[in-house]
Amino acid sequence: MTDSDTDTATGTASTADLLVREGDIAGDYLERLLDIADVDGDIDMDVEGDRAIVAIVGEGLDALVGPNGATLDALQELTRLAVVQQTGVRSRLMLDIGGWRAKRKADLTEVGNRAAARCLESGEAISLAPMTPFERKIVHDAIAAIDGVESESEGVEPERRVVVLPVGND
């Protein structure tokens, strides 16, 4: 605590350490919950970029995902709070359960790819269904990888949606 103002290398190292520690705290919190609730599941911990990723993997975890991932989001929220309680630092930790977020990401990439194909074929703007910021980011990333189309977000939350446009036709 006395020498927090050292060089950037130390800063980077301590960020990585912090993310590992976030994963450990989150893993303990969730593992104990699974024990109490008598739910089978293993906990995987990882660091991706600047955030800790914690995944509960196994079969029969649908109840913990909930409709549209609502229970997963609630558990992620509580897990972040448990992390902050111990580290004192705001957490962007991502929780996945039963591969739901990974599958959702693949599905949304496919939605982006299809919309781009339709847009290229018709030459017209394609407006997609409302999505959360996290979901829109995945679609934008998918569209950015395709030549001839671009995307932007329109509307006000929670009705904000991705619009796919042909390049140079606005």
Next chain:
Amino acid sequence: MLENALEHLVRGIVDNPDDVTVDLVTNRRGRTLEVRVNPDDLGKVIGRNGRTAKALRTVVAALGGRGVRVDVVDTDEVR
């Protein structure tokens, strides 16, 4: 099981985990999980716009507590 799960979830997010108790109360209105925490931790358990309390209710429902109420009891009100 629900009491223990909820107690664990709450203990992890407060400054005074030893002060957390959860009781399952059954009355005419059905089953209620009554959560009591140190008055200093009340804000943490409720969260901004009740966001944390809502997350706790969502998880309890998913663990088999559908129809079970979750009440955060303000012990300061008891005289």
